[in-house]
Amino acid sequence: MNYALIGGTGVEKLVLKKTKQHRVDTPYGNVSLDIGEIGMSEVVFLKRHGTGHTYPPHRINYRANIWALKTMGVKKILATGAVGSIVDELTIGDIVLVDQFLDFTKNRPLTFYEGGDRGVLHIDVTEPYCPVLRNNITEGAVRAGIKVKNGGVYVCTEGPRFETPAEIKMFRLLGGHLVGMTGVPEVVLARELGMCYATIALVTNQAAGINHEPLTHAEVIASMNLLSNTVAALVESTCKLMDLDQRCYCATGNKETGLF
Ligand code: HPA
Numbered sequence: 001m002n003y004a005l006i007g008g009t010g011v012e013k014l015v016l017k018k019t020k021q022h023r024v025d026t027p028y029g030n031v032s033l034d035i036g037e038i039g040m041s042e043v044v045f046l047k048r049h050g051t052g053h054t055y056p057p058h059r060i061n062y063r064a065n066i067w068a069l070k071t072m073g074v075k076k077i078l079a080t081g082a083v084g085s086i087v088d089e090l091t092i093g094d095i096v097l098v099d100q101f102l103d104f105t106k107n108r109p110l111t112f113y114e115g116g117d118r119g120v121l122h123i124d125v126t127e128p129y130c131p132v133l134r135n136n137i138t139e140g141a142v143r144a145g146i147k148v149k150n151g152g153v154y155v156c157t158e159g160p161r162f163e164t165p166a167e168i169k170m171f172r173l174l175g176g177h178l179v180g181m182t183g184v185p186e187v188v189l190a191r192e193l194g195m196c197y198a199t200i201a202l203v204t205n206q207a208a209g210i211n212h213e214p215l216t217h218a219e220v221i222a223s224m225n226l227l228s229n230t231v232a233a234l235v236e237s238t239c240k241l242m243d244l245d246q247r248c249y250c251a252t253g254n255k256e257t258g259l260f
Contacts, residue, residue, distance in 0.1 A: 028064035038239040056159065067193070079186060079198065094147075094202075101155070156179075163207060194250060194252070
């Protein structure tokens with residue numbers, strides 16, 4: 001089991017062939033996964049918000065989810081996420097492979113390493129999103145005829161509320177391009193367990209205050225529905241490349257603890 005797809009808002013319905021359900025017990029709780037086929041390979045599919053969008057961003061059990069994927073033997077995680085655009089250059093329907101994040105979350109468990117027996121780990125996140133996996137997705141996009149932008153700064157907010165226009169203005173001044181609620185700590189936890197991780201950010205709306213209309217979740221879902229076939233094709237094309245080695249830093253970033 002090499003690849004996992006973490007489906008965010010609106011990608012829950014993405015269909016894999018020959019799906020079977022699987023439950024994994026983790027030290028943080030149980031996780032339900034779907035296992036299916038893409039091309040010749042088995043892929044794990046995890047609904048980030050649970051079945052039927054049950055968990056809001058700040059209540060998602062990120063540690064259980066990432067631990068479960070590690071238990072399944074996953075090496076590479078493709079994570080989709082709905083985002084609002086902070087900048088003029090990115091508009092609804094754009095697909096971005098982000099390469100940096102700004103963390104504005106407030107109240108989420110951030111690490112597997114809480115001291116005690118497991119110790120303390122100061123994981124390196126100079127390149128939080130695996131550059132090799134991002135290149136693979138870019139290659140997958142070219143083969144599938146899909147336009148993606150490689151690079152962008154993802155701002156993660158705590159949610160579940162949308163942002164104020166003043167916050168969006170601040171994020172723009174700080175260098176942010178996109179804003180979402182679920183990318184952190186997911187990306188960090190994947191690195192802590194030695195898995196490659198890339199976010200496929202799907203622009204569903206202009207961020208708060210940009211077009212002076214109130215934001216709605218329905219608008220986000222509607223944009224995602226328009227993008228879902230494209231995302232499915234992108235994921236399929238990327239997984240079919242079957243680039244299974246980890247020739248990057250991701251697998252060894254946690255070697256100081258010697259645990260995984
Ligand atoms: N802000 C935060 N999260 C989001 C947005 C947004 O504008 N759009 C989709 N997810």
